[in-house]
Structure formats: C-alpha cells, structure tokens
Amino acid sequence: MEVRPKMMTVFGFGLVLGFIVLTFVPAGYGQVPIPTRQDGFWYEERVAGVDSVVIEAFFDPVCPDSRDSWPPLKQALSNYGSRVSLVVHPFALPYHDNAFVCSRALHVVNGLNSSATFQLLESFFHHQEGFYGKATFNLSRASVVDKVAKFAAKTVGGSSYTQLKSGFTDTKTDHATRISFKYGCVKGVYGTPFFFVNGFPLPDDGSTLDYKKWKSIIDPLLFA
Numbered sequence: 001m002e003v004r005p006k007m008m009t010v011f012g013f014g015l016v017l018g019f020i021v022l023t024f025v026p027a028g029y030g031q032v033p034i035p036t037r038q039d040g041f042w043y044e045e046r047v048a049g050v051d052s053v054v055i056e057a058f059f060d061p062v063c064p065d066s067r068d069s070w071p072p073l074k075q076a077l078s079n080y081g082s083r084v085s086l087v088v089h090p091f092a093l094p095y096h097d098n099a100f101v102c103s104r105a106l107h108v109v110n111g112l113n114s115s116a117t118f119q120l121l122e123s124f125f126h127h128q129e130g131f132y133g134k135a136t137f138n139l140s141r142a143s144v145v146d147k148v149a150k151f152a153a154k155t156v157g158g159s160s161y162t163q164l165k166s167g168f169t170d171t172k173t174d175h176a177t178r179i180s181f182k183y184g185c186v187k188g189v190y191g192t193p194f195f196f197v198n199g200f201p202l203p204d205d206g207s208t209l210d211y212k213k214w215k216s217i218i219d220p221l222l223f224a
C-alpha cells in the first residue's frame with residue numbers, strides 16, 4: 001500500500017526531468033555546425049564546373065594505402081585535364097598517432113600558400129614512415145608538432161618555419177581539421193583512401209585503384 005505513492009513520485013519525477021531535457025536542450029544538439037565554406041583542397045586549383053566529373057578523395061597523410069592510391073589517380077587527372085576535378089579532404093584515422101597533426105599541417109600550409117598544399121601532401125606520402133606511431137613513440141606532443149612544422153617548412157620553402165609553427169597554435173586550423181574529419185563522418189567515411197565520384201561512393205573492394213580502373217570509371221562518364 002505504501003509502495004505505490006513512492007513509485008508514482010519517482011515516475012512523476014522522471015516525467016518532469018524528461019520534459020526539462022526535451023525542452024531546454026537545443027534541437028541542434030549533436031549536429032555538426034555548418035562551416036562557412038566547403039571543405040577540401042582542389043587539385044591544381046581546378047575547381048569543378050557544372051560539366052566536370054568530380055572526384056572527392058579522403059586521404060590520411062600517414063596512411064600507406066592513401067599513399068599508394070595517389071600516383072594512379074594523379075596520372076588519371078593529368079590524362080583527363082580540366083574535365084575532371086579532384087578535391088581532397090584530409091581524414092585523420094584515430095589509429096594513426098600523428099594523423100591529426102599531419103592533416104592539420106595541410107590546413108596550415110593551405111592557409112599560407114594554397115598552391116603548396118599538394119606538395120606537402122606528396123611529401124608526407126614520400127616520407128610518411130617518419131611520422132608513423134612507432135617512429136614517434138618516445139616523442140612528446142610538442143616535439144612531434146615541431147618535427148611536422150620543420151618538415152613542412154622544408155617542403156614548401158617560401159613560408160618560414162615560424163609562420164608554420166604558429167599555424168599550429170591558431171585555433172582556426174584546429175577547427176578546419178576537425179571540419180574535414182566531421183565532413184568525412186557525415187559522408188560515411190570509415191577508412192582511407194575513400195573516394196566519391198560525382199557524389200557517389202566507390203565500392204571498396206580492398207584493392208588499390210590503379211590507372212586502368214580509374215579509366216574504366218571515368219571514361220563512361222565523359223564519353224557516354
């Protein structure tokens with residue numbers, strides 16, 4: 001007899017709490033804020049036109065599979081010229097220790113000299129072993145950032161090391177790198193490399209897309 005009113009009280013309290021949560025937590029909670037501009041780096045500044053075939057690539061700069069997929073894609077891009085555009089989004093995989101800081105370096109450099117972004121991406125691909133988790137296991141976070149900044153400065157020349165280094169304490173570049181990651185998440189990216197062509201995902205069959213395969217994907221779109 002005495003249990004019932006207590007249960008009702010608990011139940012009633014739950015209802016009130018539920019009401020408060022539903023009413024006062026903003027409706028957009030959990031959504032990604034829309035960035036002021038689209039994410040990504042356009043290869044050779046070849047921004048897509050209405051007739052272009054658009055390839056979106058999600059690359060982790062310290063991922064060996066991303067590295068291996070780049071030469072055939074680059075070859076395809078040079079073959080098709082202005083009819084095919086590529087936009088690259090850095091996508092930092094959580095199981096690559098330095099992926100975020102290396103992705104951030106791309107945003108830092110892009111902010112200083114956008115034409116040097118792909119140069120840095122290629123340099124990461126060529127020398128990525130130095131940034132693997134194993135190679136930097138005993139380094140502090142500060143040393144890793146320093147190493148990345150020095151590496152970037154050496155690669156892109158023009159921009160000075162100090163400028164690059166201060167790019168890593170600019171919250172804007174942190175934000176931009178997060179947006180790149182979140183954009184991938186929104187599109188369902190779960191590994192790298194990950195490609196979309198005209199907005200549609202390419203099936204991941206585990207093998208690297210070679211030049212022939214890129215041709216077999218793009219030719220029908222251009223010459224159908």
Ligand SMILES: *[C@@H]1O[C@H](CO)[C@@H](O)[C@H](O)[C@H]1NC(C)=O
Pocket residue numbers: 134135136137138
């Ligand atoms: C890290 O430091 C430990 C202890 O000094 C050493 O045994 C190990 O070889 C170091 N690892 C690397 C990758 O330098």
Ligand SMILES: *[C@@H]1O[C@H](CO)[C@@H](O)[C@H](O)[C@H]1NC(C)=O
Pocket residue numbers: 113114115116119156157158159
């Ligand atoms: C920007 O980068 C490009 C490509 O690396 C380079 O040729 C150019 O000199 C750089 N510009 C400046 C102002 O550093």
